[in-house]
Amino acid sequence: MKKVIFLLILLLSPLLLMAQDPEVPADLSTLLSNLSHFVGSLAGLAGVVIFIAAILNTVLKIIKKWLKLLVALGVAIVLALLTNLLNFGLFSESTWLETVFWGVGLGVVAGGIFDIPTMKVIVDLILSIIKLKKPI
Numbered sequence: 001m002k003k004v005i006f007l008l009i010l011l012l013s014p015l016l017l018m019a020q021d022p023e024v025p026a027d028l029s030t031l032l033s034n035l036s037h038f039v040g041s042l043a044g045l046a047g048v049v050i051f052i053a054a055i056l057n058t059v060l061k062i063i064k065k066w067l068k069l070l071v072a073l074g075v076a077i078v079l080a081l082l083t084n085l086l087n088f089g090l091f092s093e094s095t096w097l098e099t100v101f102w103g104v105g106l107g108v109v110a111g112g113i114f115d116i117p118t119m120k121v122i123v124d125l126i127l128s129i130i131k132l133k134k135p136i
Contacts, residue, residue: 041090042106045083049076049110054123069111076107 053072062068080103083089084096091099113119 042109045076045079045090045106046110046113049079049106050114050119050123051126052079053110053114054127058127065115068114069107072111072114073104073107076110077103079103080106 049072053068053075056062056071056075057068060071062071077100080091080099081096084091084094084099086092091102094102114123
C-alpha cells in the first residue's frame, strides 16, 4: 500500500509544478524579464517527463537509447498537450501547434538529461524505492 501511495504522490506532483501560471513568451525581452518563471516551469516539466519516461522504460523493458529518447519525446508531447487541454500551467495560453513544438523541445531536453550519469542514479534510486527496479 505504501508503494501505491508513493507512486500516486509521484504522479500527482506535476500538478504542483505546473500550477505556476506564466504566459508563454512572445519575444526575447518577455522571456528575459520573467526568466525564473519560464525556466522553473520547464525544469519542473522536464523532471516529471524524466520520471514518467523512466517508469515506462522499466515497465516496457526498453534498452536502446533511441527508443528511450522516443519515449521521452512522446511523454513530453502528451504532457504538454494535456496541460494545454486542461488550460493549466505554462502551455495554457498557447495554440496547439506551439504546444506540440514546446513538447518536442521539452522531450529533447528530458531525453538529454536522462543520459547524465547522476540523473540515472537518482532515477534508479527512486525506481528501486517503489520496487520497479532492483537497486544498483
